[in-house]
Amino acid sequence: MKTILIKNGYVVTVNGKREIHDGGSVAIRGKTISGVYAAADTPRDADFDDVIDAKGCLVIPGLINLHQHHWYAMFKGIADGMLLEDWISDLVFPLVSNLSDDAMRLASYQCGIEMLTTGTTTSFNHSVSVTTAETVKAIVEPQAELGIRQVFGKELRCRNARFLNHPLTLDESLVAVEEDIRNWDGKADGLIRMGMVIEANAHWTSSGMSTEELIIRGTELARKLGVKISSHIAGGTFSVEKGFLKHLRETGRTDVRYLMQLGVLDHQWMLIHGIHCTELDLEHMAHVGAGLVYTPTSEAVRGGGIAPAANALRAGVATALGTDGAMVDYTNDMLEQVKACVLFQHQRHLDPTRMSFERGIEMATINGAEVLGLADELGSLEAGKLADIAIFDMRAPHVGSLQRPLSAFVGAGKGSDARFVIVNGDVVYRHGEFTKFKDRERVLQEVETLAASVIDKAGLRHRRDVSWEQKCPPLAWSGRGGSRRDPDRDLDKLAR
Structure with a gap:
């Protein structure tokens, strides 16, 4: 049975006590979490098949x-x-x-x-x-x-x-x-x-x-x-x-x-x-x-x-x-x-x-x-629950200083800061790559082509062709090149 250790993370458990372990770790055995540890109690790397170093990362339930x-x-x-x-x-x-x-x-x-x-x-x-x-x-x-x-x-x-x-x-x-x-x-x-x-x-x-x-x-x-x-x-x-x-x-x-x-x-x-x-x-x-x-x-x-x-x-x-x-x-x-x-x-x-x-x-x-109705299985990092875990990089420039890491990241971070995603104990997303699926680019290209075809068949092509001017009619102050429009002329144009 495969084992994984996530270590050195800012571990937000969302368990009953709402415990947070700075530098903490999460151990996974098979499909489930086998333990959540404070930094001082982190298990040995040698006891695990895969070790994820989550230093500088937020570790939360999926x-x-x-x-x-x-x-x-x-x-x-x-x-x-x-x-x-x-x-x-x-x-x-x-x-x-x-x-x-x-x-x-x-x-x-x-x-x-x-x-x-x-x-x-x-x-x-x-x-x-x-x-x-x-x-x-x-x-x-x-x-x-x-x-x-x-x-x-x-x-x-x-x-x-x-x-x-x-x-x-x-x-x-x-x-x-x-x-x-x-x-x-x-x-x-x-x-x-x-x-x-x-x-x-x-x-x-x-x-x-x-x-x-x-x-x-x-x-x-x-x-x-x-x-x-x-x-x-x-x-x-x-x-x-x-x-x-x-x-x-x-x-x-x-x-x-x-x-x-x-x-x-x-x-x-x-x-x-x-x-x-x-x-x-x-x-x-x-x-x-x-x-x-x-x-x-x-x-x-x-x-x-x-x-x-x-x-x-x-x-x-x-x-x-x-x-x-x-x-x-x-x-x-x-x-x-x-x-x-x-x-x-x-x-x-x-x-x-x-x-x-x-x-x-x-x-x-x-x-x-x-x-x-699945709180016994999902939603928090606790031993015995399914190992569904998201790990986000908090070190990106747009996140900045982590004086209060959770508030700083939720306020400034993005979903695209995800570095590892684990579901059912499997690392299914690792550093931008899917481990179980290799056709991402093909799928996205086919979706792009098919979506345009469906839009046309539905008689909605006009929704794709809306111009900037249609969505954003000119105002008295144009904002273009620092020049001021003639407001009376613009109002006449809009009235027509």
Whole structure:
């Protein structure tokens, strides 16, 4: 059984005592952590097959990304300036109808590559498309090949009187979901886990794409199989013509209240975004044990608002972090989410004490494991837990002086500072190279070509060809060459 020693690192355990060992070490035997040590107690190099010198590096539990959509990674950069509701109707729907299983497979490689290179070891992949058994295979196999841990949330949808295009009835869909979950859960040496996606927010239910019967029976199946349920809730803009506020005014209930009225909300549920959750919603979630997943940069880039993450934690809601899809905010970097979480919560409350960097790290590690129901296996550096570990170089010039290493690195470091990533006890990323996968350049080139083709087929070429002037009309002060424009002439031009 292979053994690995990580030594001389700044080891942030996130264990129950929140111990930090400067110059500490982590020992790995097989798939699990066999010991975590202070500097003085570091074992001998000779007792290990592989020794990683982490001097000047941050050693933390692998980051857990609890909300992402893998195929969005293919379409970065085309969504500038769009509200969430328009983004869904004008981008997501046209693109998804042109995605093949081959596209899903390539996108899964790309997304897994991006996450591993920035220190993420586990993600929840929330399906927003209709997937067959072949599609699920195309999605889950590539990331297992890379060596990253993925929980795939299989969508539950069905044909009904208002959603006629789905190929399956509710009974048939429930059977298909159960087959996919039983077929894949625990495969690839535990790297593949399964969950469910049951959309229960106002947008989905009012459109007819989700029904009360689907939500109730889907929850019953998830409880039977012991898997987590992911659902977008309380997101979007406050437009009175569309989105969350429109449905709130029509129905008089929030998304969380709806799930409580149906009697389904419990610890199985992971509620995503929650931008417009009320204090009563948070109390309900805490009472039944439902988790909240905050995706700060996604919500900001669409102008949706700032979710009440600090209030959720204070109310006793298990609150974790995710990146959302990279077609939303163009990133799969979980360290960016940690920093954004801290800054945005301070801005929301006008209080620089509401969210510490340490709390942000908890949300990206042990809290994520708690929400997934895997805290006995993941989320902290402790003997007996799976060896999912990220090691970041803190010596880069952009990090600077390490007077308080964790705050300095989270505030100034980047996910790309990852030097080693270990999953299931295997070093899957070492100094910029993948140890299990050698086709990174080919995959990225093929994704580039395929994404352009899909965009064109979806009738969205205009989203690629937006000019600087269209996105940034000239102002009275041009900022070009130090010369001043004639403001009256510019205003006349804009008026025309």
